Amino acid sequence: MLPYFQQPALAFLILSLSGVICQQVVLDNDQDDYSAFTNPTVAVEESGPSHTDLNEAVTQALGLCQVRELLSNTRHSLLFSGFDDAPRCGTKSGPHRFQVALYDYTNARTLNVNGIPFDNSTVSTTEANTQPLPNAEELAEAGRIAGIHPDEVAHEEMPPVSTLDFPNGTSHRIVNIAIISPNASRSAHVDMNALTASFPPNTSSNILSCSAPAPDPHAQAITSEPGTAAITISQGGTKLWTFDAIRPAASTGKQGSGIELRNVRYKGKSVLYRAHVPILNVQYEGDAGSCGPYYRDWQHDEFPFQCHKGKDIAHGFRICSSPAKSILESNSDGGDFTGVAIYVDGAEVVLKSQMRAGWYRYVSEWRFHVNGTLKPRFGFGAVYQLHGSDYCVCHIHHHHVYWRLDFDIVTAGNNLVREYNNPPLFPPSNYHDKVYEILRPKDPRRRRHWEISSTRTGSTYSLVPGSNDGTSDAFGVGDLWVLKYHAGEIDDGVGFVADVTAKANIDKFKNGELVKGADVVLWYGAHFKHDQTHEGGGSHIVGPDISPVRW
Numbered sequence: 001m002l003p004y005f006q007q008p009a010l011a012f013l014i015l016s017l018s019g020v021i022c023q024q025v026v027l028d029n030d031q032d033d034y035s036a037f038t039n040p041t042v043a044v045e046e047s048g049p050s051h052t053d054l055n056e057a058v059t060q061a062l063g064l065c066q067v068r069e070l071l072s073n074t075r076h077s078l079l080f081s082g083f084d085d086a087p088r089c090g091t092k093s094g095p096h097r098f099q100v101a102l103y104d105y106t107n108a109r110t111l112n113v114n115g116i117p118f119d120n121s122t123v124s125t126t127e128a129n130t131q132p133l134p135n136a137e138e139l140a141e142a143g144r145i146a147g148i149h150p151d152e153v154a155h156e157e158m159p160p161v162s163t164l165d166f167p168n169g170t171s172h173r174i175v176n177i178a179i180i181s182p183n184a185s186r187s188a189h190v191d192m193n194a195l196t197a198s199f200p201p202n203t204s205s206n207i208l209s210c211s212a213p214a215p216d217p218h219a220q221a222i223t224s225e226p227g228t229a230a231i232t233i234s235q236g237g238t239k240l241w242t243f244d245a246i247r248p249a250a251s252t253g254k255q256g257s258g259i260e261l262r263n264v265r266y267k268g269k270s271v272l273y274r275a276h277v278p279i280l281n282v283q284y285e286g287d288a289g290s291c292g293p294y295y296r297d298w299q300h301d302e303f304p305f306q307c308h309k310g311k312d313i314a315h316g317f318r319i320c321s322s323p324a325k326s327i328l329e330s331n332s333d334g335g336d337f338t339g340v341a342i343y344v345d346g347a348e349v350v351l352k353s354q355m356r357a358g359w360y361r362y363v364s365e366w367r368f369h370v371n372g373t374l375k376p377r378f379g380f381g382a383v384y385q386l387h388g389s390d391y392c393v394c395h396i397h398h399h400h401v402y403w404r405l406d407f408d409i410v411t412a413g414n415n416l417v418r419e420y421n422n423p424p425l426f427p428p429s430n431y432h433d434k435v436y437e438i439l440r441p442k443d444p445r446r447r448r449h450w451e452i453s454s455t456r457t458g459s460t461y462s463l464v465p466g467s468n469d470g471t472s473d474a475f476g477v478g479d480l481w482v483l484k485y486h487a488g489e490i491d492d493g494v495g496f497v498a499d500v501t502a503k504a505n506i507d508k509f510k511n512g513e514l515v516k517g518a519d520v521v522l523w524y525g526a527h528f529k530h531d532q533t534h535e536g537g538g539s540h541i542v543g544p545d546i547s548p549v550r551w
Contacts, residue, residue: 038236040349040370042342046314047244048228049083049096049117057098057117066125067113074106077141079132082224082250084114087487092273092412093262097122101132105193108170131161133298133496134175135223142175142190146197152181153217154188158295158358158387159498164191178359178385180217185386200388210394210533213327215383216334221356222302225249227316227339233349235370241266241349247316247340248353248364249302253278253491256300257404258364258378259340259353266372267551270408271461277364277378278491279402281502283475284395291392294475295357296494296502299364303356306335307343316340326354326363327381328540333361347371359385359393363541372548376403379541380530396531400476401542402504405522406485409461410454413519417482418453421446434482437510442471442479450480451549455517460549463522469542470527475503478525483509485519 058081061067080101085093100113110130115123134142134156143154157176164172172193179186190197227247233240246252246260257276264272277299284292302316306325310318316339324341327333341352348367355362363379378401382393409415417434423446424430431451442448442465453460465479472479483489483506492505506523526542 040240040344040347041234042319042344042349043232043234044313044317044319044342045230046228047230048246048250049226050315051226053117054081054083054098054226058100060118060120061098061100061113061115061123064120064123066123067111070111070125070127071102071104074104076102076104076106076111077138078102079135079138080224083226084252086252086490092406092487103132103138103173103192105173108172108193129169129171131163131171131173133160133223133301136220138175138192139177142177142188142192142197143179145190145192145195146177146179146188146199148179149181151217152179154178155180155215155217155385156356156358157187158291158392159496160358161496162189178215178387180215180385182217185215187386187388209391210384212382212384212391212393212532213331213333215359215385216304216332219304219334220338222249222338223300225302225316227314229314229317229340231342233368233370239268240370240372241368245317245340245351245366247302248300248355249316249339251276251300253299254493254495255280255296255298255491257491258299258355258362259351259366261366264374266374266548269410269459269551270412271374271546272406273408273412274404274406275366275376276404277401278404279400279494279504279506280362281400281475281504282360282397283400283502284392284397286396288392288395288397289390290388291390291395292397292498294498294500294502296497297357297360297362298496299355299357299362301356302338303354303361304335304338305341305352305354306330307337307341310337310341313342317342319343323350324352326352326379327361327383328363328379333383348375359383359387365541365543372551374546375543376405376524376546377541377543378403378526380528381540382530382532393530393532396529396533398473398476399528399530400504401526401528402506403524403526403543404490405463405524405546407452407461407520407522409452410457410459412485414455414517415520416453416455416516417520417522418451420449420451433516435514435516437483437513437515438481439478439507439510440480440482442469450482450522452520452522453550458550460551462545462547462549463524464545464547465524466526466543466545468526468528468539469544470529472525472527475500476525476527477504478506478523480525481506481510481523482515483521483523484513484515485521489521
């Protein structure tokens, strides 16, 4: 078979469920009034570059003389490889380019290699004193250096990597691991250059305790892996939704962005070009010991959850015979599937994935209703994992999640954003247009929401804040930005940090440009207080509703 990049077309994936071979998979669901006519059906076509394509592209690039010379006689590790289709030449997406990050332990440097697959003339190599996140292989090697026992497993700590800095600008790479066994956990700081480990003493005299699941010592995350599916949702023979879904391990952005959607259309008309979560951060309250006080987290580290008796239909995508369960539903860590689960819940088709960042477990979810409503959802969980001398999940902290929603209502341009308030801000009308780029707060007292429409056709979708979405504060810096689309504004460029620079910096994109009648991007922030000790079972899920008003 030809590689993806040399194929003229994609073959439609034939799906099988319960012994019946078909191109459309009918999933069981509980009927409600809206879906009484017929069950939603889901058709999936595997799309995009494959794992084989990536391996071949990376192998060819690493075989180039310029790369082999840099790595000659060194101890090194491939920490990241993936594809990127960053916009080029005025388009919203460009050709797939591979990206590789290697760490050279001998010379204490990171080598970044990227280019167009199978085109050696496009390959470039740069070196820098930067620290990619560790992958499963490096975590296992760090565990070996730390001398873990046969019944122990090394998982990432927070921060997962730090540095021992020297006056000449070089650094040693310190991988911080949690050594987990069935009955306990402990921390280690591993100098990957010097091949040594240190173990922080348990000096806390007041370790907090709370109810949280124990970490699964055997579950392994997937950090970078291709996986894209073209998905069609129909009902009664009528095609309703079409879109492309990208698994978290292949999602774009500096830190990944959870399940990423592209080219979202409802009843044949464009709603969104891209929708994802490029920014996620955490702030701890008060004196939280060794926890935080700030973290910028990542959304590409897929972690196992439960999708029983499912059918794998594309690389990283599985149809579940019943609703998939994350840590939020099962109250247990780990599971039998890693990737994107698809299932029906009433009149909604749900895409769900679970991700890991240290002791946190994040849930990325999109719910597609047959009536045209799209519900972005993000969930927050954690495990009872020791960090240094404390259990950070037991300290009160605040999660802030930021969706980037590139609305293309009917077309990419000619879009209008209007804000609704009741009581009105500009009587007698409850609505006013957004003319220039702006940051707006939520205001439930005024039932504030926003509508995005096509100035040519009048087709309109609304964005209504969720009841659990909170409001902005000094660290969770905003609720909703209305911005003009620019190709390079996928995220704010901040990688993993554990200081106040973890704060979202979306404001840097707000510079007064005209948005009325333009191609618009909305960033929507939700803010969740995580009090594992006293919350009493409160909802851990946030997110707005995006619904058709005139379609």
